[in-house]
Amino acid sequence: MTNLPVRMARWSAGHPWRGIASWFLFVALCLGIGMSVGGHAATTEDYRIGEAGRAEAMAAEGGLQQKPVEHVLVTGTGTAAGAAAKDAAARMKRLPEVESVSAPIRAKDGTALRVDVTLKGSELQGKDHVEPLLAQTADVQKAHPDVKVEETGSPSISKGVGELRDDDLARTEVIALPITLLTLLLVFGSFAVAVVPVVLALTSIAAAIGLSMLASHVFPDAGVGASIILLIGMAVGVDYTLFYLKREREERARSGGRLNARATVEIAAATSGRSVVVSGLAVAVSSATLYLADDVIFSSIATAAILVTLVAVVSSLTVLPAVLAKLGGWAERRAARRGRVQKAPRTGNGRITKAMLRPTGKHPAATLAVAVLAMLALAAPLLNLNLTDMGRDSHPRQIPAMQVYDRLNTAFPELKSMHQIVVKADAGQAGEVTAALRDLAARAGQDPLLAGTSELRTSPDQRIHLLELAVPHHVSTDEARRSLDRVRGEYVPQTVGKLHAETAVSGDIARYADYPEHQKSKLPFIVGALLLVTFAMTVWAFRSVVLGLLGVALNLLSAGAALGLLTLVFQGTWAEGLLDFTSTGSIGSRVPLFLFVILFGLSMDYQVFVISRIREAARRGVPTRQAVLDGVGGSASVVTSAAFVMVTVFASFVFIHIMELKQMGFALAVAVLLDAAVIRIMILPALMLLLGDRCWWPSRSMRPARDDAAGPALQNVG
Known part of the structure; x- marks a missing residue:
């Protein structure tokens, strides 16, 4: 794992123009092949879930x-x-x-x-x-x-939703890109260097979009792939480049001219390069747990997140060393012409970080208790979490068709929603089935929860029968849900349920009700797999069971706090004017699962980067206490900058009008902010200070690292 980034960086830094040209050729090939093959959109069959999906499959069998x-x-x-x-x-x-x-x-x-x-x-x-x-x-x-x-x-x-989403995504780019550039300019003080992470992130996004078109022929695209690639791609693309670039500049300036550009690039590859690989693999593997949801939308999200993350890792390990070698060479020549030696950057804590770390270092137990209690308080609203499918009724009224939809439902309330009772039986039973369905329609016609109108259709072969009942209530209302319970629990068993036939109920309300139930049934398996993956990746990266357990616990804490804040903001009405939304009194059923999976992966970025710094110091023989304080303090500026970029990208999605994307953006922005500011600067170091050398169990001691990674770089001292 250590040698691979170094070998890739050595070749790229040694052949910079080839490395840069190869990257852009790779991006062009990905886009070109993807566009020539074309994408494969998910079909109606891919969305079928639960009893509603079974009913739809039966209906389709009969045309x-x-x-x-x-x-x-x-x-x-x-x-x-x-x-x-x-x-x-x-x-x-x-x-x-x-x-x-x-x-x-x-x-x-x-x-x-x-x-x-x-x-x-x-x-x-x-x-x-x-x-x-x-x-x-x-x-x-x-x-x-x-x-x-x-x-x-x-x-x-x-069509209106798609157009509005495209306009919103274009606006998020306008918001996120300038802020990202300004942040990087403040971090590096050089416009040329600040542009590098943005360019690599954008080219990674372009390559991932092309690859996603190919992947869609295996995992059909549900229409969310491009949004996820943009959302995750900007975040991880800039972050990985930032980790690598910051370390290279630090090593180059620290050497005081004793190491040339290629050597500092190799040292950065052996340290931050390894962290990027581990972080990227963690995001990819965590995202892959979404395939367990057995849902086309989550499969699309998983595919998009995996592709753009892995492409971002490849860019930071291949073309980035080439770019850094060229920039470093130019900087060396400028310094030589001016007769100056590059100044070492500040590696100590900033004022804010120092202020936050001071109580952690002096009173770790008290800091830990206060921080954990605060996070649990933020998570408390989760007790009232209400999950629903964000269906058609939740779409923003900026869409002209939605305004007409409201007027249509006012004039024709029977169009608000409907139930579809589908029966599959032998053709010889057609008379019995028809009679039973008419009996069902007669019973339903007297029900005040239903509109009293119905339509009965039969397939040409007389095997499939469909009864449609109009419901004068929107799918999200309690009346609509009660009507579904009554149809499934009373009318069907009392009529067609008595026949030797296969029966299922679908329709607008059944789809709306069955989807969240499907997600709830899959959630334990996915969360269990996610916890196992997070634990295994941390143990693999640091050879420490204790750190693996801490990683799982801290990720759960930050995800819980973010979901609690999401519930507090979006299930109520107090923030509607502030964030420009109309509350549905619920959270989209896909949001918690999406947040858990993506956050667990992204949290590994900071986890790996911070603990890698601590581990470097500990393996040099620095006592664990001092290694923790130095590692957290030394990485704070990078973590803060990376988190700010991520929060900016995610927060820009809060301005999107599509409710689920808005909720996803808000939840991820809050989660990353809490993770970087509270988890990595307060709770993690407090825990490690309290545990001391036990952090590294089962390793008996932190032995100094062999010089096999940095050694080749040191041979290039100029």
Whole structure:
């Protein structure tokens, strides 16, 4: 592990232009191959989960699967509204993207009409074919200015969500990039050096996007891959480069001109280079536990995080040494021309770090108790955590189709949601199944929780039957959930449940309810695997069981505190104006799992970097107490700078309008901030000070390191 970064750095620093050219060629190849092959988007089948998914598979077997449907809403009365609705229906029928068009349907209060337009293709493909329908709706509005003509539906809403997400992501780049550059400029005092981490992060992102297109043919892309690559790529790309670059500059200045640029690069590779490899592998392996969720969205997140992290590691081990060798060579020549020797950088603590470390060094037990209690207090709101699927109703109303969606549901409340009861039986039982489903519809028609309207369809081979019940409540309401419980727990068992047939219930509400339950069932396995991976990676990196246990406990503490703050902020309404959101009273069901996995991986960055510094000092014979204080203090500026960059990138996602992405960005920003400021500067050193040499158990002593890594570098003393 130590020799690999050194060998790669030695070649790259010895052939800098080849190394730089090879990297950009690699990026171009990744993008070119990815674009030529193209990505593979997840299909409707990939999203099927739980009983709802089983029902959808049965319906699809009989050709009764849910289709993409658009609704043209005509608001107005009299002949003008009727004429506009008929015109819309006639225009839609002529479009090749349209499968069927309903006759105009009038609202019960007579203030509006609607035309239902079913598109060809699968449910997820609707957004790709909806543009001609929207154009026709706009033409109908121009032709009938006396009434209001609008369009909404799953395809147009999905299209609007995608456009808003793309605009938001572009804005996050505008926010994050300048702040990142300014931070790096303050850290290094050189614009040329500050640009290096940003350029490498951006090229790593580009390469990862190309590779993700290839990977999508194995792990279908659920549409979140690009967002995760941008989110994680900027963070780890800048961080890994920062760790490496800071160490190289430190060693170069400390040598006082006795080591040339290639030698300092090799020393940095043997120290920070190793930390980058371990950290990157930790993020990748931690992210891989998301595959255990058996969910296409989490598979996409895992694939994106793994690819961009590994690419960022490769960039910091290959092209970065080449760039540093060139920059170092130029700096040496400038210093020689001016007759100056480079000054050694400050390696001591900054004022803030010194102030935070002072009570830790003097009173580690008290510091530990106060810090842990504070973190537990932040985690307390977790006791009231409410997880729900962030469905269509949670989408921001900045999307025009969502505004029309609200008006459509006001005029036609029976469209808010629905249940689908699917029955699979032998064709000879068709009569019995039909009778039982009609009985179910009659019972449901008397239920105040349901809309009283239903539709029964049967497959051509008479084997699959589908009964659709309208529900006048949004999927997120208690009434909708109670109606699902009643259908599954009473109406189905009392009717079709008595037949020898396979029965399942799907629909908007069932999808909304089943997804969080699926996640809850997978959570223990994933968290267990995550804890095991974190423990194993730490033990492998530092040969210490104690540090492995500490890593697990501290990651749990920071994740719990971040989730507690997330619950406090987003389940309430007090921060709505501050963060520009409308509270759903819940947290997205994917957010906690995403936070746990990604945070456990990213926390290893700081864990590995800080403990590596401590371990270096301890192996040189420095007493553990002093090694802890020196290691934490010496790495504080890098950790603080890296954390600030990460927090900036993650916090920029808080300005995104999509609720789950907003919550993910907030949670990660808070988690990284707490991890860097509280865990790594207060709790970790306090624990290590209290444990002393026991930190390194089962190693009996910290023997000085062999000079096998830095030795080759020292041979290049100039």
